[in-house]
Amino acid sequence: MSQSTEPNLPEEDVPESVTRRKTLISFGVFALAAAGSTGLYKYIADSKNAMGVKRPLRLVMNENEAIAKTYFSNAHLVPTFDPKQAARPARVNGYEGIKKPVADDWQLQVDRPNAEPLLLSMDAIKALPKHEITYEFKCIEGWSQKQHWAGARLSDFLAAYKLGTRSGNAPNPDQPDDLFRHVGMETPDKGYYVGIDIESALHPQTLLAYENNGQPINAQHGAPLRLIIPVKYGVKNLKRIGRIFFSDERPRDFWAERGYDYYVGL
Amino acid sequence: MKRIVHKHPLAIRWFHWINFPVVFVMIWSGLLIYWAYDPYKIQIGDYVLLSFFPDSFYKALKVPFRLAEGMAWHWVFMWVFILNGILYVAYTFISGEWRHLVPDRNSFREAGQVVLYDLGLSKTQPPFVKYNGAQKIAYFTVMLMGIGSVLTGFAIYKPVQIAWLTTVLGGYEAARLEHFVLTVGFVLFFFVHVIQVARAGWHNFQSMITGFEVVKPTDPERPVNQPVTPAPTSDPLSPTQPALS
DSSP states (O other): OGGGTSOOOOEEEEOHHHHHHHHHHHHHHHHHHHHHHHHHHHHHHTSOEETTEEHHHHHHHHHHHHHHHHHOOTTOOOOBOOGGGSOSSOOOOOOTTOSSOOOTTOOEEEEETTEEEEEEOHHHHHTSOEEEEEEEEEOTTSOEEEEEEEEEEHHHHHHHTTOSBSSSSOOOTTOGGGBOSEEEEEOTTSSSEEEEEHHHHTSTTOEEEEEETTEEOOGGGTSSOEEEOTTBOGGGSOSSOOEEEEESSOOOOTTGGGTOOSOOBO | OEEEEEOSOHHHHHHHHHHHHHHHHHHHHHHHHHHTSOOOEEEETTEEEEESOOHHHHHHTTOTTOHHHHHHHHHHHHHHHHHHHHHHHHHHHHHSTHHHHSOOHHHHHHHHHHHHHHTTSOSOOOOOSSSOHHHHHHHHHHHHHHHHHHHHHHHHHSTTTTHHHHHHTTOHHHHHHHHHHHHHHHHHHHHHHHHHHHHHOHHHHHHHHHSEEEOOTTOTTSOOOSOOOOOOSSOTTSOOOOOOO
Protein backbone atom coordinates (compact mmCIF):
# COMPACT_ATOMS: atom_id res chain seq x y z
CA MET A 1 0.00 0.00 0.00
CA SER A 2 1.19 3.47 -0.80
CA GLN A 3 0.04 4.63 2.61
CA SER A 4 2.66 2.50 4.29
CA THR A 5 5.52 4.68 3.04
CA GLU A 6 3.76 8.01 2.62
CA PRO A 7 3.52 9.85 5.92
CA ASN A 8 0.40 11.74 6.80
CA LEU A 9 0.52 15.50 6.56
CA PRO A 10 1.05 17.19 9.92
CA GLU A 11 -2.07 18.68 11.44
CA GLU A 12 -2.49 21.25 14.13
CA ASP A 13 -5.27 22.97 16.06
CA VAL A 14 -4.83 26.74 16.02
CA PRO A 15 -7.03 29.72 16.87
CA GLU A 16 -8.76 31.37 13.95
CA SER A 17 -6.71 34.53 14.53
CA VAL A 18 -3.58 32.54 13.75
CA THR A 19 -4.86 31.19 10.42
CA ARG A 20 -6.00 34.70 9.51
CA ARG A 21 -2.58 36.18 10.34
CA LYS A 22 -0.70 33.42 8.49
CA THR A 23 -2.92 33.86 5.45
CA LEU A 24 -2.41 37.62 5.43
CA ILE A 25 1.38 37.34 5.71
CA SER A 26 1.57 34.66 3.02
CA PHE A 27 -0.50 36.64 0.54
CA GLY A 28 1.47 39.77 1.38
CA VAL A 29 4.76 38.03 0.62
CA PHE A 30 3.22 36.52 -2.50
CA ALA A 31 2.13 39.95 -3.73
CA LEU A 32 5.58 41.37 -3.00
CA ALA A 33 7.25 38.53 -4.91
CA ALA A 34 4.88 39.03 -7.85
CA ALA A 35 5.65 42.76 -7.83
CA GLY A 36 9.36 41.96 -7.59
CA SER A 37 9.35 39.68 -10.61
CA THR A 38 7.27 42.20 -12.57
CA GLY A 39 9.81 44.82 -11.53
CA LEU A 40 12.66 42.62 -12.72
CA TYR A 41 10.95 42.20 -16.08
CA LYS A 42 10.37 45.95 -16.35
CA TYR A 43 13.99 46.62 -15.37
CA ILE A 44 15.24 44.39 -18.21
CA ALA A 45 12.65 45.55 -20.74
CA ASP A 46 13.35 49.24 -20.00
CA SER A 47 17.15 48.85 -20.07
CA LYS A 48 19.22 50.40 -22.81
CA ASN A 49 20.34 48.16 -25.60
CA ALA A 50 23.90 46.88 -25.72
CA MET A 51 24.53 45.95 -29.38
CA GLY A 52 20.88 45.36 -30.21
CA VAL A 53 19.87 43.50 -27.08
CA LYS A 54 18.89 44.58 -23.57
CA ARG A 55 22.03 45.33 -21.57
CA PRO A 56 21.36 42.97 -18.61
CA LEU A 57 20.81 40.10 -21.05
CA ARG A 58 24.01 41.00 -22.93
CA LEU A 59 25.99 40.95 -19.68
CA VAL A 60 24.73 37.47 -18.79
CA MET A 61 25.42 36.21 -22.33
CA ASN A 62 29.00 37.46 -21.95
CA GLU A 63 29.22 35.52 -18.69
CA ASN A 64 27.89 32.48 -20.55
CA GLU A 65 30.97 32.77 -22.77
CA ALA A 66 33.21 32.64 -19.71
CA ILE A 67 31.34 29.57 -18.47
CA ALA A 68 31.54 27.87 -21.87
CA LYS A 69 35.29 28.50 -22.04
CA THR A 70 35.81 26.50 -18.85
CA TYR A 71 34.86 23.30 -20.69
CA PHE A 72 35.86 24.20 -24.25
CA SER A 73 38.53 21.81 -25.49
CA ASN A 74 40.38 21.14 -28.71
CA ALA A 75 39.77 17.48 -27.92
CA HIS A 76 36.01 18.01 -28.22
CA LEU A 77 35.33 17.39 -31.89
CA VAL A 78 32.20 17.84 -33.92
CA PRO A 79 30.85 14.41 -34.98
CA THR A 80 31.81 13.64 -38.57
CA PHE A 81 30.07 11.66 -41.28
CA ASP A 82 30.74 9.91 -44.55
CA PRO A 83 31.06 12.50 -47.36
CA LYS A 84 28.38 10.53 -49.26
CA GLN A 85 25.84 11.80 -46.71
CA ALA A 86 26.64 15.43 -47.47
CA ALA A 87 23.99 17.68 -49.05
CA ARG A 88 24.54 18.45 -52.75
CA PRO A 89 24.53 21.35 -53.16
CA ALA A 90 25.07 22.72 -49.69
CA ARG A 91 22.43 25.22 -48.61
CA VAL A 92 23.11 28.92 -49.23
CA ASN A 93 21.58 31.26 -46.68
CA GLY A 94 23.07 34.75 -46.92
CA TYR A 95 24.67 37.23 -49.28
CA GLU A 96 26.00 39.91 -46.93
CA GLY A 97 29.47 40.96 -48.07
CA ILE A 98 29.36 38.96 -51.32
CA LYS A 99 26.71 40.82 -53.28
CA LYS A 100 29.18 41.95 -55.95
CA PRO A 101 31.46 39.60 -57.87
CA VAL A 102 34.83 38.89 -56.32
CA ALA A 103 37.73 40.91 -57.78
CA ASP A 104 40.00 39.09 -60.23
CA ASP A 105 43.03 40.16 -58.24
CA TRP A 106 41.72 38.76 -54.94
CA GLN A 107 44.39 38.27 -52.35
CA LEU A 108 44.16 37.36 -48.68
CA GLN A 109 45.37 40.19 -46.50
CA VAL A 110 46.64 39.34 -43.03
CA ASP A 111 47.47 42.22 -40.70
CA ARG A 112 50.41 41.76 -38.36
CA PRO A 113 51.62 43.85 -35.45
CA ASN A 114 54.93 45.64 -36.19
CA ALA A 115 55.08 44.31 -39.74
CA GLU A 116 53.67 44.94 -43.17
CA PRO A 117 50.41 43.11 -43.96
CA LEU A 118 50.85 39.74 -45.58
CA LEU A 119 49.30 39.44 -49.02
CA LEU A 120 48.72 35.86 -50.05
CA SER A 121 47.31 34.07 -53.06
CA MET A 122 45.22 30.91 -53.03
CA ASP A 123 48.35 28.91 -53.86
CA ALA A 124 49.78 29.83 -50.48
CA ILE A 125 46.72 28.38 -48.74
CA LYS A 126 46.67 25.28 -50.92
CA ALA A 127 50.33 24.63 -50.13
CA LEU A 128 49.29 23.77 -46.57
CA PRO A 129 48.08 20.24 -45.70
CA LYS A 130 44.54 19.72 -46.92
CA HIS A 131 41.88 18.50 -44.50
CA GLU A 132 38.37 17.32 -45.30
CA ILE A 133 35.38 17.35 -43.02
CA THR A 134 31.78 16.22 -43.36
CA TYR A 135 29.76 17.45 -40.42
CA GLU A 136 26.44 18.92 -39.50
CA PHE A 137 26.59 22.63 -40.30
CA LYS A 138 24.34 24.41 -37.79
CA CYS A 139 22.57 27.64 -38.56
CA ILE A 140 21.59 29.98 -35.72
CA GLU A 141 18.08 29.88 -37.19
CA GLY A 142 17.82 26.27 -36.05
CA TRP A 143 18.32 24.23 -39.20
CA SER A 144 21.29 21.99 -39.77
CA GLN A 145 22.69 20.14 -42.74
CA LYS A 146 25.47 17.64 -43.34
CA GLN A 147 28.05 19.37 -45.51
CA HIS A 148 31.39 18.35 -46.95
CA TRP A 149 34.18 20.94 -46.94
CA ALA A 150 37.92 20.86 -47.50
CA GLY A 151 40.74 23.30 -46.87
CA ALA A 152 43.68 24.13 -44.67
CA ARG A 153 43.48 24.17 -40.92
CA LEU A 154 43.45 27.74 -39.66
CA SER A 155 45.84 26.59 -36.92
CA ASP A 156 48.29 25.27 -39.56
CA PHE A 157 48.01 28.58 -41.40
CA LEU A 158 48.73 30.62 -38.25
CA ALA A 159 51.67 28.35 -37.43
CA ALA A 160 53.12 28.45 -40.94
CA TYR A 161 53.01 32.24 -41.16
CA LYS A 162 53.71 32.89 -37.47
CA LEU A 163 50.46 34.74 -36.89
CA GLY A 164 48.21 35.52 -33.97
CA THR A 165 50.97 36.15 -31.47
CA ARG A 166 52.49 39.28 -29.95
CA SER A 167 56.01 37.91 -30.29
CA GLY A 168 55.66 37.10 -33.97
CA ASN A 169 56.34 33.43 -33.26
CA ALA A 170 54.05 30.58 -34.20
CA PRO A 171 51.20 30.06 -31.69
CA ASN A 172 52.37 27.91 -28.82
CA PRO A 173 49.83 26.23 -26.56
CA ASP A 174 52.31 26.51 -23.69
CA GLN A 175 52.33 30.29 -23.99
CA PRO A 176 48.68 31.35 -24.05
CA ASP A 177 49.62 34.89 -22.99
CA ASP A 178 51.50 35.34 -26.25
CA LEU A 179 48.28 34.85 -28.21
CA PHE A 180 45.97 37.66 -29.17
CA ARG A 181 42.57 36.90 -27.72
CA HIS A 182 40.59 37.27 -30.92
CA VAL A 183 40.79 36.80 -34.66
CA GLY A 184 38.84 39.21 -36.84
CA MET A 185 37.79 38.46 -40.40
CA GLU A 186 35.96 40.52 -42.97
CA THR A 187 34.89 40.34 -46.59
CA PRO A 188 36.83 42.47 -49.13
CA ASP A 189 33.97 45.02 -49.22
CA LYS A 190 33.72 44.97 -45.39
CA GLY A 191 30.02 44.19 -45.79
CA TYR A 192 30.28 41.19 -43.46
CA TYR A 193 32.62 40.71 -40.56
CA VAL A 194 33.09 38.33 -37.65
CA GLY A 195 35.12 38.10 -34.48
CA ILE A 196 36.25 34.75 -33.14
CA ASP A 197 37.96 33.85 -29.87
CA ILE A 198 41.46 32.49 -30.46
CA GLU A 199 40.67 29.12 -28.84
CA SER A 200 37.92 28.43 -31.37
CA ALA A 201 40.14 29.68 -34.20
CA LEU A 202 42.86 27.20 -33.20
CA HIS A 203 40.41 24.27 -32.94
CA PRO A 204 41.66 21.46 -35.22
CA GLN A 205 38.39 21.38 -37.19
CA THR A 206 38.47 25.09 -38.04
CA LEU A 207 39.32 25.36 -41.73
CA LEU A 208 40.19 27.97 -44.32
CA ALA A 209 38.01 26.16 -46.82
CA TYR A 210 38.33 26.24 -50.59
CA GLU A 211 36.40 23.12 -51.61
CA ASN A 212 32.80 22.02 -51.16
CA ASN A 213 31.81 18.49 -52.24
CA GLY A 214 35.24 18.11 -53.86
CA GLN A 215 34.85 21.20 -56.09
CA PRO A 216 36.23 24.71 -55.66
CA ILE A 217 33.63 26.58 -53.64
CA ASN A 218 31.29 28.65 -55.76
CA ALA A 219 30.57 32.37 -55.56
CA GLN A 220 27.48 31.95 -53.37
CA HIS A 221 29.44 29.95 -50.83
CA GLY A 222 32.18 32.55 -50.72
CA ALA A 223 34.76 31.76 -53.38
CA PRO A 224 37.65 31.58 -53.35
CA LEU A 225 38.21 31.15 -49.59
CA ARG A 226 35.84 30.98 -46.66
CA LEU A 227 35.89 30.06 -43.02
CA ILE A 228 34.45 26.73 -41.87
CA ILE A 229 34.27 26.66 -38.09
CA PRO A 230 32.20 23.75 -36.74
CA VAL A 231 32.45 24.98 -33.12
CA LYS A 232 30.30 28.00 -34.07
CA TYR A 233 26.92 28.65 -35.63
CA GLY A 234 26.91 29.39 -39.36
CA VAL A 235 26.94 33.16 -38.79
CA LYS A 236 30.65 32.99 -37.93
CA ASN A 237 31.55 30.98 -41.06
CA LEU A 238 32.54 34.08 -43.03
CA LYS A 239 32.50 33.78 -46.82
CA ARG A 240 35.04 35.30 -49.22
CA ILE A 241 37.67 36.20 -46.63
CA GLY A 242 39.33 39.51 -47.55
CA ARG A 243 41.23 40.42 -44.43
CA ILE A 244 42.31 38.65 -41.25
CA PHE A 245 43.56 40.51 -38.19
CA PHE A 246 44.21 39.86 -34.52
CA SER A 247 43.28 41.82 -31.42
CA ASP A 248 42.64 41.50 -27.72
CA GLU A 249 39.44 43.49 -27.99
CA ARG A 250 36.50 41.77 -29.59
CA PRO A 251 36.54 42.55 -33.31
CA ARG A 252 33.26 43.91 -34.57
CA ASP A 253 30.78 41.20 -35.53
CA PHE A 254 27.92 41.58 -37.99
CA TRP A 255 25.25 39.60 -36.16
CA ALA A 256 26.41 40.41 -32.64
CA GLU A 257 25.77 44.06 -33.57
CA ARG A 258 22.23 42.99 -34.40
CA GLY A 259 21.42 41.57 -30.99
CA TYR A 260 22.87 38.07 -31.26
CA ASP A 261 25.22 36.50 -28.77
CA TYR A 262 28.84 37.28 -29.63
CA TYR A 263 30.36 33.93 -28.75
CA VAL A 264 27.76 31.53 -30.25
CA GLY A 265 30.05 28.60 -29.44
CA LEU A 266 28.66 25.13 -29.99
CA MET B 1 -10.07 26.72 17.17
CA LYS B 2 -9.43 25.49 13.69
CA ARG B 3 -7.77 22.31 12.59
CA ILE B 4 -5.24 22.99 9.87
CA VAL B 5 -3.19 20.59 7.78
CA HIS B 6 0.30 21.69 6.76
CA LYS B 7 0.29 20.83 3.10
CA HIS B 8 3.12 22.60 1.26
CA PRO B 9 6.45 23.40 2.93
CA LEU B 10 7.64 26.99 2.45
CA ALA B 11 10.54 25.95 0.19
CA ILE B 12 8.24 24.05 -2.17
CA ARG B 13 5.98 27.09 -2.46
CA TRP B 14 8.92 29.31 -3.38
CA PHE B 15 10.20 26.80 -5.95
CA HIS B 16 6.71 26.49 -7.44
CA TRP B 17 6.02 30.19 -7.79
CA ILE B 18 9.53 31.04 -9.04
CA ASN B 19 9.20 28.29 -11.61
CA PHE B 20 5.92 29.63 -12.96
CA PRO B 21 7.15 32.92 -14.52
CA VAL B 22 10.54 31.40 -15.39
CA VAL B 23 8.96 28.57 -17.39
CA PHE B 24 6.70 31.14 -19.00
CA VAL B 25 9.76 33.14 -20.13
CA MET B 26 11.45 29.95 -21.36
CA ILE B 27 8.42 28.88 -23.41
CA TRP B 28 7.80 32.36 -24.81
CA SER B 29 11.45 32.92 -25.75
CA GLY B 30 11.61 29.36 -27.06
CA LEU B 31 8.74 30.20 -29.38
CA LEU B 32 10.65 33.25 -30.67
CA ILE B 33 13.58 30.91 -31.41
CA TYR B 34 11.48 28.14 -32.91
CA TRP B 35 9.83 30.56 -35.37
CA ALA B 36 13.14 30.99 -37.23
CA TYR B 37 13.03 27.31 -38.24
CA ASP B 38 9.58 25.82 -37.67
CA PRO B 39 9.34 22.52 -39.57
CA TYR B 40 7.34 20.44 -37.11
CA LYS B 41 3.86 19.23 -37.92
CA ILE B 42 1.60 16.27 -37.31
CA GLN B 43 0.47 14.78 -40.56
CA ILE B 44 -1.35 11.69 -41.71
CA GLY B 45 -0.25 10.81 -45.21
CA ASP B 46 -0.35 14.13 -47.04
CA TYR B 47 -2.96 15.61 -44.75
CA VAL B 48 -1.51 18.07 -42.23
CA LEU B 49 -3.46 17.60 -39.04
CA LEU B 50 -1.60 20.19 -36.99
CA SER B 51 1.12 22.61 -38.04
CA PHE B 52 3.49 24.13 -35.48
CA PHE B 53 2.55 26.89 -36.03
CA PRO B 54 0.21 28.68 -38.44
CA ASP B 55 1.19 32.22 -39.48
CA SER B 56 -1.93 33.63 -37.82
CA PHE B 57 -0.74 32.19 -34.50
CA TYR B 58 2.68 33.84 -34.85
CA LYS B 59 1.15 37.14 -35.91
CA ALA B 60 -1.32 37.20 -33.04
CA LEU B 61 1.51 36.65 -30.55
CA LYS B 62 3.94 39.05 -32.33
CA VAL B 63 6.51 36.28 -32.73
CA PRO B 64 8.11 36.92 -36.16
CA PHE B 65 11.68 38.25 -36.52
CA ARG B 66 12.60 38.13 -32.85
CA LEU B 67 15.15 35.28 -32.90
CA ALA B 68 17.99 37.28 -31.31
CA GLU B 69 15.71 38.54 -28.56
CA GLY B 70 14.40 35.03 -27.93
CA MET B 71 17.89 33.56 -27.67
CA ALA B 72 18.97 36.29 -25.24
CA TRP B 73 16.09 35.66 -22.83
CA HIS B 74 16.38 31.89 -23.23
CA TRP B 75 20.11 31.84 -22.46
CA VAL B 76 19.70 34.02 -19.40
CA PHE B 77 16.65 32.51 -17.74
CA MET B 78 17.78 28.92 -18.41
CA TRP B 79 20.13 29.38 -15.46
CA VAL B 80 17.27 30.36 -13.16
CA PHE B 81 15.23 27.38 -14.38
CA ILE B 82 18.17 25.00 -13.83
CA LEU B 83 19.09 26.38 -10.41
CA ASN B 84 15.50 26.43 -9.16
CA GLY B 85 15.01 22.91 -10.51
CA ILE B 86 18.13 21.54 -8.83
CA LEU B 87 17.14 23.12 -5.52
CA TYR B 88 13.60 21.76 -5.85
CA VAL B 89 14.73 18.21 -6.59
CA ALA B 90 17.38 18.31 -3.86
CA TYR B 91 14.91 19.67 -1.32
CA THR B 92 12.24 17.17 -2.28
CA PHE B 93 14.58 14.26 -1.72
CA ILE B 94 16.39 15.53 1.37
CA SER B 95 13.22 16.63 3.18
CA GLY B 96 11.33 13.43 2.46
CA GLU B 97 8.69 15.31 0.44
CA TRP B 98 9.37 12.78 -2.31
CA ARG B 99 7.25 10.29 -0.37
CA HIS B 100 4.23 12.41 -1.28
CA LEU B 101 5.33 12.80 -4.88
CA VAL B 102 6.92 9.69 -6.34
CA PRO B 103 4.31 7.30 -7.75
CA ASP B 104 4.36 3.66 -6.69
CA ARG B 105 2.71 0.66 -8.28
CA ASN B 106 -0.66 1.56 -6.72
CA SER B 107 -0.60 5.04 -8.22
CA PHE B 108 -1.46 3.88 -11.70
CA ARG B 109 -4.57 1.95 -10.61
CA GLU B 110 -5.49 4.89 -8.38
CA ALA B 111 -4.99 7.33 -11.27
CA GLY B 112 -7.49 5.36 -13.34
CA GLN B 113 -10.04 5.62 -10.55
CA VAL B 114 -9.34 9.36 -10.20
CA VAL B 115 -9.91 9.91 -13.91
CA LEU B 116 -13.22 8.03 -13.73
CA TYR B 117 -14.22 10.09 -10.69
CA ASP B 118 -13.23 13.40 -12.35
CA LEU B 119 -15.21 12.48 -15.44
CA GLY B 120 -18.23 11.74 -13.29
CA LEU B 121 -18.18 8.05 -14.19
CA SER B 122 -17.49 6.93 -10.64
CA LYS B 123 -18.96 8.13 -7.36
CA THR B 124 -16.03 7.32 -5.12
CA GLN B 125 -12.63 8.92 -4.97
CA PRO B 126 -9.79 6.70 -3.78
CA PRO B 127 -8.28 7.88 -0.49
CA PHE B 128 -5.00 9.79 -0.63
CA VAL B 129 -2.64 11.61 1.72
CA LYS B 130 -1.35 14.65 -0.17
CA TYR B 131 -1.67 13.88 -3.86
CA ASN B 132 -3.81 11.25 -5.50
CA GLY B 133 -2.31 8.76 -7.94
CA ALA B 134 -3.02 10.91 -10.98
CA GLN B 135 -1.39 13.93 -9.34
CA LYS B 136 1.66 11.93 -8.32
CA ILE B 137 2.13 10.69 -11.86
CA ALA B 138 1.56 14.15 -13.35
CA TYR B 139 3.82 16.07 -10.94
CA PHE B 140 6.57 13.47 -11.00
CA THR B 141 6.46 13.27 -14.80
CA VAL B 142 6.63 17.04 -15.15
CA MET B 143 9.73 17.03 -12.94
CA LEU B 144 11.32 14.39 -15.20
CA MET B 145 10.30 16.51 -18.19
CA GLY B 146 12.12 19.45 -16.64
CA ILE B 147 15.28 17.34 -16.42
CA GLY B 148 14.65 16.25 -20.02
CA SER B 149 14.33 19.85 -21.16
CA VAL B 150 17.65 20.76 -19.57
CA LEU B 151 19.41 17.74 -21.13
CA THR B 152 17.92 18.20 -24.62
CA GLY B 153 18.53 21.93 -24.24
CA PHE B 154 22.24 21.45 -23.55
CA ALA B 155 22.42 18.91 -26.38
CA ILE B 156 21.42 21.64 -28.84
CA TYR B 157 23.20 24.47 -26.96
CA LYS B 158 26.63 22.78 -26.99
CA PRO B 159 26.43 19.96 -29.57
CA VAL B 160 30.22 19.95 -30.06
CA GLN B 161 31.51 20.41 -26.50
CA ILE B 162 28.93 17.92 -25.15
CA ALA B 163 28.66 15.87 -28.35
CA TRP B 164 28.22 12.62 -26.40
CA LEU B 165 24.98 13.93 -24.92
CA THR B 166 23.68 15.01 -28.33
CA THR B 167 24.58 11.59 -29.72
CA VAL B 168 22.87 9.76 -26.85
CA LEU B 169 19.71 11.77 -27.53
CA GLY B 170 19.74 10.71 -31.19
CA GLY B 171 21.65 13.60 -32.75
CA TYR B 172 21.26 17.34 -33.12
CA GLU B 173 18.00 17.35 -35.08
CA ALA B 174 16.41 14.72 -32.84
CA ALA B 175 17.41 16.63 -29.70
CA ARG B 176 15.81 19.81 -31.05
CA LEU B 177 12.59 17.93 -31.76
CA GLU B 178 12.66 16.34 -28.30
CA HIS B 179 13.18 19.75 -26.73
CA PHE B 180 10.15 21.00 -28.65
CA VAL B 181 7.93 18.01 -27.79
CA LEU B 182 8.75 18.42 -24.10
CA THR B 183 7.74 22.06 -24.35
CA VAL B 184 4.40 21.10 -25.89
CA GLY B 185 4.08 18.70 -22.96
CA PHE B 186 4.65 21.56 -20.47
CA VAL B 187 1.97 23.64 -22.18
CA LEU B 188 -0.51 20.74 -22.05
CA PHE B 189 0.39 20.11 -18.41
CA PHE B 190 -0.16 23.79 -17.67
CA PHE B 191 -3.69 23.80 -19.10
CA VAL B 192 -4.73 20.60 -17.32
CA HIS B 193 -3.11 21.84 -14.11
CA VAL B 194 -4.93 25.18 -14.17
CA ILE B 195 -8.27 23.53 -14.93
CA GLN B 196 -7.81 20.99 -12.14
CA VAL B 197 -6.73 23.63 -9.64
CA ALA B 198 -9.78 25.70 -10.57
CA ARG B 199 -11.97 22.63 -10.08
CA ALA B 200 -10.37 21.81 -6.74
CA GLY B 201 -11.37 25.22 -5.45
CA TRP B 202 -10.02 28.09 -3.43
CA HIS B 203 -8.99 26.17 -0.31
CA ASN B 204 -6.70 23.95 -2.28
CA PHE B 205 -5.30 26.84 -4.33
CA GLN B 206 -4.57 29.11 -1.39
CA SER B 207 -2.61 26.32 0.30
CA MET B 208 0.08 26.75 -2.39
CA ILE B 209 0.49 30.30 -1.04
CA THR B 210 -0.16 29.88 2.69
CA GLY B 211 1.09 26.32 3.00
CA PHE B 212 -1.87 25.12 5.04
CA GLU B 213 -5.48 24.21 4.55
CA VAL B 214 -8.26 24.35 7.10
CA VAL B 215 -9.64 20.85 7.60
CA LYS B 216 -13.38 20.44 7.47
CA PRO B 217 -14.32 17.49 9.66
CA THR B 218 -16.41 15.83 6.98
CA ASP B 219 -14.99 16.71 3.61
CA PRO B 220 -16.17 14.34 0.91
CA GLU B 221 -13.60 15.79 -1.49
CA ARG B 222 -10.76 14.85 0.79
CA PRO B 223 -11.38 11.56 2.51
CA VAL B 224 -9.06 11.08 5.42
CA ASN B 225 -7.73 7.56 5.56
CA GLN B 226 -6.06 7.65 8.94
CA PRO B 227 -6.66 9.29 12.27
CA VAL B 228 -5.16 12.70 12.90
CA THR B 229 -1.43 12.79 13.43
CA PRO B 230 -0.14 14.77 16.36
CA ALA B 231 0.57 18.42 15.71
CA PRO B 232 4.23 19.28 15.09
CA THR B 233 5.87 20.77 18.11
CA SER B 234 8.56 22.74 16.28
CA ASP B 235 8.25 25.27 13.47
CA PRO B 236 5.07 24.38 11.63
CA LEU B 237 6.63 25.36 8.30
CA SER B 238 9.47 22.87 8.64
CA PRO B 239 9.44 20.06 6.11
CA THR B 240 7.40 16.98 6.65
CA GLN B 241 9.48 14.31 8.26
CA PRO B 242 9.30 10.86 6.76
CA ALA B 243 7.55 8.48 9.11
CA LEU B 244 9.76 5.47 8.68
CA SER B 245 9.09 3.88 12.05
